[in-house]
Amino acid sequence: MDNRFSNIFNLTEDQAIALLKKPLNTEDGTSERYVGAAHLINFPTERSINALIEAIEDRDPALENRIARRKALESLGRLKAVRALPTLRACLSDEDVLTVENAVWSIGEIGTEDESILEEIANLLGKPNQTYRVIIHTLANFDYKPAIDRIKPFTNYDEESVVSAAISSLARLTEDNSQMGRVVEFLQNDNINARRACIQDLIDVEYYPAISAIAKAPISIAFRLRGIRLLAAKGIGKGKITFGDIESSLDRIIRDRPQDIEMVHEYDQLPSLEFLIRELYHTDFGRCYLAGKTILETYPAQAPEALLKTYAEEAHNDYGAHFHVVKLLGLLKHKSSYDLIVEALHNDSPQFQKSRAAAAIALGNIHEIRAIPILKETLNTPIFDLKYASLLALEQLGESCWSEVANDQNLLIKAKANYKLS
Template identity: 60%
Template sequence: MENRFSNIFPGLGEEQAIAFLTMPLEQMEDTSDRYIAAAHLVNFPTDRSISALIAAIEDTNPALDHRIARRKAIETLGRLKAERALPYIRACLSEEDSYTVENAVWAIGEIGTTDPAILEAIASVLTRPAQSYRTIIQVLAKLNYQPALERIVAFEQSSEPPIASAAITAASKLTGDQSRAAALMDYLQHPNVNARRGVLQDLMDVEYYPAMSEIAACPVSVVFRLRAIRHLADRGVPSGAIFFDAVEPSLDRTLKDHPAGLKLVHRYDQTPVLEFLLSELYGTDFGRCYLATQTIIEQYPDAAKALLATYEAAGHNDYGAHYHIVKLLGWLRHTPSYDLIVSALQDRRPQFMKSRSAAAIALAQLGDPRAVAELKSCLGLPIWELKYSCLLALTQLGDLSGCEVLKDDEDWLIRTRASRLAQAALTH
């Protein structure tokens, strides 16, 4: 279970959270506290908390604040892997609210079960209209429910790409036929950003190692690509399914993240004005952000002043645009931005973590020897993406001592890459 962002209300104790969850809405100062309590109880895996969450599920009060807290309670029970909650969660599968059904299916998938009655109840939801079919299909495959195969295969032709790719993945897993997963590759360059993001998870689920280089070229946020590559590396290399030689170029290209290394899915009919391109850096579809980045590099080599202006106006506080601006200042080799890029390297805001790696690569592009000390200061941090990026940057800057420091790192991937860089240095 991912714990980094679980305890977001550190002052809220178990007893008070349970009190909020059971308090009548009319007695609450802020009715959203009910939802907060249902989420926060994930930090207390006790019988008391589980009982309170089950009671919240059984409360079918139709008020909106009750309903959203109830959905969250189902999710939290899934995160807690509370087996005794299974009968109560299963009962939610027959409800009309598709969001409640989706959370129930997901929670059962997290808890796990081999009960054919529960599994068939999940599969039967596939025949109902307007459901979250992707989640249902994923859980049926995760729980290896073979009787659902025929019903899942029918969704391979869905007009919604995330559903179709989930069905292909599930069928591949249930049949053990990995050749079916080759059909997923086309979705990596789908115009729909949700299709591109979704298929990365699908490729992880089916552990389709031939996709590694194509994942690196997929125009979505670097966060999604790194997660997929790291997942495949962590499973494929130790098992012998792939060698690190297959991982290294894809990982290097992804962390450097130059748009020339991507297969872009959008095009401009004519070169847009710089103002439009800057606005594109704030979009949620990174495919469009990367197209704007590439166009700025190629058509507006003097764009640094405008980049700094948009950074001051809004980019400093928008984690997507922040990332692209930092990277661009490096690609444009704007040496006066050295201090700004160093501040991005040191930025501790959780949402801006990818900008730290971007800053490492950008500093290497500037070629300022002062950056060596800044980059070395990050080598002891427990952030593998940042350490890897700093290794690449330090190598480009001609300082290979970072390789020696990380040759005994606790992370196998960092150890391997550092050793390779050190070995390459000895041969040159």
């Protein structure tokens, strides 16, 4: 679990418990109780677990209390507090749907061999307006086969992410992958949440035929890279696939060129450059990739100035647009942006992590020889995509460094190096 932001307020255990127990009628009681519940994940003690259980058992219907209870449920799951299972189970019949969702998720995190609890979770599939995706996933993770017939109707539900979860969970429970092509098709769905969700489902089923489709999907590189890394690690580890089977897909994701993406959106008429620049700020990366592709194809001469302008005004502080601007300057081979790209390579703020690998690739694309020593320095990083991107960029600049990482701790970098050296 990534705990970088788990205690941003630097609270002690006593302070977090005190916040959780704040009376509801105090000013800002809503956020304070929630913050207390959230921060107790930093303290895996009996006192913290007791305080979280006590918070959940306070059934005051006020919104601020419901919000705190939901967070307390999640924190108990993250703490894997087995002792809290009876309390979590009691929440499965709660009238608040989000409370039920968090109770189901937390039971999944803690684990149980009590089939009566699993049967209660399965029965939630017959209740209206539940968060069915979480329920279905949890049942599949427990390999609870008695739920199969109750999951089947959701393969034709009206919410794509639920359909994806149902199909993939049935594949896991029945060991029949014949319907998984429908899940792969969600990679090209209009709904961004469906595109993102189905990647997790493909990982869960270990559906290796989806790897090339994941590489080309109009989804953020973070989702695609996580998908292919987990699938590759499982597949190679089990001898189901070889690195050669996934190399081109992995390279395609790391290079992340808009022209390699299968678009889900289209323009009915050619947009202005100004419109396309604004699209780079969109949260749907499918729209960002379409804008980037159109910029490269239609406005290559005017684009560098426009990109540098938006970088100076906004993109330097917007991690999504920052990533796309850095990448596009490299694809446009804009050598004058060398210093900006090097600065992006060295930006170690967590939210700008994607831009570092994009900057490495951009340095290779603008073919600046003076970047070689800088890229070689980054080979000491533990960050997978940055190291892999730097190795690709160095190769593009005429420097093969694969022998230096032939024994790398990361499975895929080691596999790539040995594949290149064989």
